[in-house]
Amino acid sequence: MCALGEVVHLWQRDIRDDERCGCGARFSGCAFWRRVGERAFGGWNHVDVDRVHALRDAVERTRHIPRLATAAEAPPEVHEYADFYARVYAAAAEVSGAEVVVDSSKHSALAHVLRWAGDIDLRVVHVVRDARGVAYSWTKRVSRPETDGAEEMTRYSPGRSAMLWNAHNAAFGLLAKRGVAVHRLRYEEFLAHPRSELLKIGDFAGLRLRPGDLAFLGNGYADLGVGHSAAGNPMRFTVGRLELRRDDAWVSSLPAKQRRLVGAVCAPMLRAYGYPLLKEESR
Template sequence: MRPRVIYIGGFSRSGTTLLQRLLEQLPGVVSLGEVCNLWDSALKYDDLCTCGESISRCRFWGEVAERAFGGWDAIDLHEVRRLRLLTDRARHLPELLGNTRSGRLQATATAYSSYYARIYAAALEVSGAEVVVDSSKRASLACCLSRSAAIDLRLVHIIRDSRGVAYSCTKKISRVDSVHGADLGTALPVVTSLNWVVHNVALEILGRRGLPTHRLTYEGFVDEPVRSFRELVSFAGLSADVDTTAFLSDDHVVLGTGHSIGGNPMRAQTGRVSLRLDDAWRARLPRADRLAVSALTYPLLRRYSRLPG
């Protein structure tokens, strides 16, 4: 049976970790965080799972690796990284979004996706859940996974105001999962703007090509989290009744622990967490940068602003 996967796509610092943390509170859901990080820092540096243990010591991830591959040592990481370079990069998006389902790219994307399919299936077996959540964000990875016959994929596409993303991407934020003091990457606002457009357009095209997609904005979601989340849960094919979403109100959420990797510092928060709109860019993003980002992203920015949460 193919694993049912909810893939959270969206440009960096757009609210993907928030959606992932909310979904993992639901019964029948196992959230893995950003699985794309597994092949690099998570295994290379033995980074931390949200349970507090390193990946190599986490019982959950150890069981997943054993069922999927026969253990972490059985994975050829060099081969996974080689396949990723040939498929999971923005420069491959035009070909990945094409209609061809044959040839070298299809074979490579299928081989690359097979590692994810095995992780997803093993996670469902270990957890006893019905649905896997992967918040890897990347449009190129979503394209690869959408080409796999071994995965039942649904896409949640979250969009944040490009100016908010641009401002956030100028800030250095420590990664709470890193054991060697790594930070989340930073970028100039103009560079962020161009990447924001490419990434969101690619995810939008995937939906138009037939991949089941639920699109929402970060701003709209935070404005009406309960209503927005219930719509998202229904899209995922899960129960959205009052009891199963009781951990969420319109101003806060109560978070438990899980076994996810990657993501921003919110991934490690537990207990009562306030929900509020992060719009610091309005006061802190320099005017010149704000105008440049607005101009470069204007057509999409205007259209996405009309989307509900």
């Protein structure tokens, strides 16, 4: 498998802004991505980023999901936009020698676009976390190392985060109803049983993992090597031992008023995913 990071941001942050790859090098100086660009487009300089952005605005927005999900046939713009991603995936697979490439973009609208790409075997791992934990995470100030600390990650208010949590999770559920293979995984279950959950993901991806493939996992930790994640969480720069622990800081750090707000807005889906709404329910 080859992890590519959040390819949805590659066009602006990497091709245009030349931010840092997960390996630490600038995108333009990363040998892996340079080879991918050559195979996919004859070089990244041949990619019309303005055209990619125009297509994104026309088809890859949350508001477009109902149209993407119900259309009998996608318009040409959808196929053109999906082709940019298909070419990156195919080139990355060739350069890395991987059977499966992983795009962790997380944009539900992008997944709905990619389902129309006939040359992509799209399989979605839908990772769900308690909406209150997600809301708290989005309030924190986190610098973006790829900008040498000049910028911070996007932040959302708990109310907006709750609305986005509902919209994106519902969209991934709708994707499954449209025939796309979707494997749902709760964040808490993954942290509790990372080895068995990774074996399930391997099966879902069509790979039969061997015990040695998970040798990087220890008792409560993972040993990480250098990767080439194009964009994503700052943790993508981590090399070496990473502690695996469940982060429940939101229970004490998210103000009670905001906790109740997010819980009320997301209540139906929290229940559907098996999350308790009250402390008493978790006993």
